[in-house]
Amino acid sequence: MSHPDHRTSGSFPDCPDTSRRGFMKTTAAGLALLAATGTAGSLLAADEAKGGDSETLVAQLHKSLTEPQKKAVCFAFDHPLRSRVENNWNITKPTVADFYTKDQQALIRDIFNSLHSEEYAKRVYAQVDHDSEDIGGFGASSIALFGEPGQKFEFVFTGRHVTRRCDGNSVEGAAFGGPIFYGHAAKSFSEKADHAENIYWYQGLRANEVFKALDGKQREKSLRTDSRPEQGTATVKLAGKTGAMHGVPMTDLSKDQKDLVRNVMADVLAPFRKTDADEAMKLVEADGGFDLLHMAFYKNMDIGNDGVWDVWQIEGPSMVWYFRGAPHVHTWVNIRARG
Secondary structure, three states: OOOOOOOEOOOOOOOOOOOOOOOOOOHHHHHHHHHHOOOHHHHOOOOOOOOOOHHHHHHHHHHHOOHHHHHHHEEOOOOHHHHOOOOEEOOOOOOHHHHOOHHHHHHHHHHHHHOEOOOOHHHHHHHHHHHOHHHOHHHHOEEEEEEOEOEOEEEEEEEEOEEEEEOOOOOOOEHHHOOEEEEEOOOOOOOOOOOOOOOOHHHHHHHHHHHHHOOHHHHHHHEEOOOOOOEOEHHHOOOOOOOOOOOEEHHHOOHHHHHHHHHHHHHHOOOEOHHHHHHHHHHHHHHHHHHHOEEEEEHHHOHHHOOOOOEEEEEEOOEEEEEEOOOOEEEEEEEEOOO
16 A cells, blocks of 8 residues: 655655665665765754754754845734645745755754754654755755744744654644654665664664554454554544544553553654653653553555554654654654643
8 A cells, every 4th residue: 555755835746756765775875975066064962052042043053044035935923824834845836955054054954953962863864864865965955944033933843754743832732833744765665664764763663662562352352454644743643532433442451561661652753852751751751641542553564464563653632753664664653731
């Protein structure tokens, strides 16, 4: 079953097959590429980047924009575009490489990297650069700013396999400032069962550890054949208090099994900065919300028919974490406070 990436807001091709060029083999090779493009210095964590944390960097970027730039990429805070999420899109037409000064480009890179943990920042940057290599790499991405720093604001970064946000907690009750997307096509569009060199496949393996820990009845409840379709923002629509949810409920799990799910969720959050990861888990756990979650695995999308489930989901009334690892990794995330 094929699910092509599709780029919107501009004339771009569907998700390209990247088999002709494998993903960076080693950290050294990745750093060599970054050095060659002048971006290695901007891969510092937020506390190392000049200017401070992500929100401070966004304020610096906003202040540096000219009036023509603001007209093209700045919007009112309540603009509907702010809440959109896609697997492959440009939120505004101007790209990072073509529309901003070198200093502004460095700020954008620093903002992006500071939204990720020190452990993962280089790998995530390299993933974005690699997955858009045929159209200009990281520089083919685009940004938008909503509201103004110092008041309610949000910075949104988009491209192929990426939607990230920085909001300074302006969006109340929303982890990451709203829905996000991440993915990777490491060595080809249609990956093999081992997802070689995919930086996010470790999350699939960790989720499968939960499945292995389930008993027969729990496994039966968790296995499905009706994964949610990818429909842009509609993909992360929340079930709410009355919606049906997929998979085995947490209330069916033992304490040890629940602890394993919590550990897996913490590992899945590892690529992101600590403040965002902590907020996400706090929202999930609030008012007994963890026990409202369900976990599902989709057996009809098993690459290689090896019983290692490539597609899985954790869902609750006010959250969804949908990991679709076929034909390559797409991940849709939306975590809100319970209404």
